[in-house]
Amino acid sequence: MSVIVTRRSRSRPRSRVLSIARRLDWLLLAATGGLVVLGLTVLGDATRHDIAGDPGYYVRRQTIYFAVGGAGMIVMSAIDPSLWRRLRLPLYVGTLGLVATVLVLGTTIRGSTRWITLPGFQFQPSELGKLTVILALAAFIADRRDRMGDVRVSLLALGYIAIPAALVFLEPDLGTSLVYAAAGLAALLISGVPFKHFAALAAVVLAVGALVFAVLPAAGMPVLKPYQTDRLTSFLHPGRDQAGNGYNQYQSLIAVGSGGVAGRGVQQSTQTNGDFLPEHQTDFIFAVLAEQRGFVGAALLLGLYLVLLWRALRAVAVSSTYFGSVVAAGIAGWLLFSVFINIGMTIGIAPITGIPLPFMSFGGSGTITALLAVGVIQAIQLRGRLPVPRDREARSYPARR
Numbered sequence: 011m012s013v014i015v016t017r018r019s020r021s022r023p024r025s026r027v028l029s030i031a032r033r034l035d036w037l038l039l040a041a042t043g044g045l046v047v048l049g050l051t052v053l054g055d056a057t058r059h060d061i062a063g064d065p066g067y068y069v070r071r072q073t074i075y076f077a078v079g080g081a082g083m084i085v086m087s088a089i090d091p092s093l094w095r096r097l098r099l100p101l102y103v104g105t106l107g108l109v110a111t112v113l114v115l116g117t118t119i120r121g122s123t124r125w126i127t128l129p130g131f132q133f134q135p136s137e138l139g140k141l142t143v144i145l146a147l148a149a150f151i152a153d154r155r156d157r158m159g160d161v162r163v164s165l166l167a168l169g170y171i172a173i174p175a176a177l178v179f180l181e182p183d184l185g186t187s188l189v190y191a192a193a194g195l196a197a198l199l200i201s202g203v204p205f206k207h208f209a210a211l212a213a214v215v216l217a218v219g220a221l222v223f224a225v226l227p228a229a230g231m232p233v234l235k236p237y238q239t240d241r242l243t244s245f246l247h248p249g250r251d252q253a254g255n256g257y258n259q260y261q262s263l264i265a266v267g268s269g270g271v272a273g274r275g276v277q278q279s280t281q282t283n284g285d286f287l288p289e290h291q292t293d294f295i296f297a298v299l300a301e302q303r304g305f306v307g308a309a310l311l312l313g314l315y316l317v318l319l320w321r322a323l324r325a326v327a328v329s330s331t332y333f334g335s336v337v338a339a340g341i342a343g344w345l346l347f348s349v350f351i352n353i354g355m356t357i358g359i360a361p362i363t364g365i366p367l368p369f370m371s372f373g374g375s376g377t378i379t380a381l382l383a384v385g386v387i388q389a390i391q392l393r394g395r396l397p398v399p400r401d402r403e404a405r406s407y408p409a410r411r
């Protein structure tokens with residue numbers, strides 16, 4: 011009898027591991043792995059001439075960021091998402107504190123103060139804030155799930171997004187503040203906010219846009235810095251000022267257009283190798299991919315993003331909690347907006363806002379945060395087949411007034 015008990019006890023950990031393995035979203039992991047490999051490959055080809063005598067400089071650093079982010083992804087996958095709901099206030103206040111600290115003590119690069127310099131690493135709190143603000147906002151919404159039709163609740167939720175977005179805008183970082191807004195709106199959309207509230211918000215946005223771009227500048231009170239205005243408007247006529255404000259986008263259009271179907275190859279990519287394409291390791295890395303690998307490489311990248319977004323949206327559907335669905339929707343909104351705007355600006359259909367391309371653009375904070383977000387989606391998926399009755403969820407988290 012003792013032998014039988016021992017065998018059973020030994021088989022339990024194995025069966026638990028097999029159960030977890032069966033519930034893992036392997037398509038999500040495969041898409042993420044494909045993006046990591048493709049990102050490192052394109053980054054290596056794009057930057058091999060950037061640092062004299064050290065062609066692997068960027069790839070080595072990005073590999074470290076992927077390794078750290080991968081470890082974080084595993085940890086986040088193992089954590090029950092309900093923990094982040096309980097930590098809503100520390101997450102939100104901590105994000106506001108870090109972003110505010112950047113404004114006071116941050117490192118300024120090219121006129122923007124976005125980084126906190128640490129030994130051997132520059133940390134960008136606004137990147138981590140993309141995830142923490144989504145988690146905090148989702149908890150706020152989940153606590154009021156039965157009152158999302160109330161206009162006051164919708165306004166409070168918008169304020170929840172607007173405060174960190176405004177702080178990031180002051181750095182100034184218009185692109186990241188827009189990502190906050192997109193993620194927040196995606197979370198509100200899935201939460202059941204009436205469409206008339208979105209219509210009213212659209213009217214307000216149009217009115218604010220008229221003030222920012224026309225009324226206030228005409229009155230001598232510009233809100234945006236001149237380079238921000240130029241970036242947002244030059245995409246309409248990139249060929250008009252090829253040597254000035256339209257230079258970046260014009261060179262990007264040449265790179266993308268010259269790639270053709272199969273690409274020009276690494277050696278023959280004159281836009282990248284000749285250093286005509288600016289910021290080819292960050293903002294315009296898609297243009298590098300399109301020039302070197304053509305339509306085939308671009309289609310592969312978009313296919314991987316499509317799978318990633320599909321699995322994030324699946325997490326919305328299979329989540330065992332309302333909170334998890336809102337979190338997954340917010341992350342999907344963030345990734346979709348970032349991919350659309352970044353690729354759009356390289357092909358001339360969107361303004362240049364400095365939004366990095368997830369998993370592709372060089373950078374530690376953004377890369378690690380994106381992988382942490384994948385871990386959160388995986389955690390939601392893992393618990394998606396363990397439904398939590400609504401009455402039990404309501405007892406654990408009573409609705410807020």
